Amino acid sequence: MINDAAPEGATPLDPDEREGLKPKHITTRGELDELEQANIQTGLQWVSRSRQKDILTDDFLRTLHKRLFGEIWNWAGTYRQTEKNIGIDPLHIGVELRTLVDDARYWTENDTYPPLEAAARFHHRMVQIHPFPNGNGRHARIAADLYLERHFGHTPIEWTHGFDLQTDNERRNAYIAALRAADGGKFDPILELVGANQL
Ligand SMILES: Nc1ncnc2c1ncn2[C@@H]1O[C@H](COP(=O)(O)OP(=O)(O)O)[C@@H](O)[C@H]1O
């Protein structure tokens, strides 16, 4: 049931991962979405209390995932061990994430990209790696906003424009299409989506 009615571009959970569901009374995807959303709110409170200025470590990114999803999934904050339709070979997740945070640090220190472009590239690479069994999109949107805030002193991205990015709608379709374009090396759509092309 948890994989039922999943929106386009979501990663299905395999049986072992479904076993990791902590609340035992959930029967619909709607209930799961609601509980996850409540956990994310608690996690975001932790984020705003934490004054950690440097969020560019694999350790912080795992802790963030655990804070956002740890009340719902017992594997929150631990890397995926199975292959998915999206994402790299699970064996390479640790190395690739460390490369990404090092790259992102370099981009900040060397002004390689304007802040929104750096954040868009950071976000795309993170969801492309797909470190966790689930929650990758939500985690990587929050991580990109934290990268903007704490490493550039920049305001967050307007991801939703009033839409719910967890269900199928035109905004999500544009978001997924932009990520797919970026998979192919074409970054214009994701830059447009995060507002990096506006002067
Ligand atoms: N082709 C793609 N390339 C890169 N990332 C993608 C692609 N398709 C989907 N994604 C990302 O994967 C996310 C879905 O993964 P999932 O782990 O289910 O996250 P969540 O549970 O937060 O929605 C999408 O929100 C998007 O960020």
Ligand SMILES: [Mg+2]
């Ligand atoms: Mg999902």
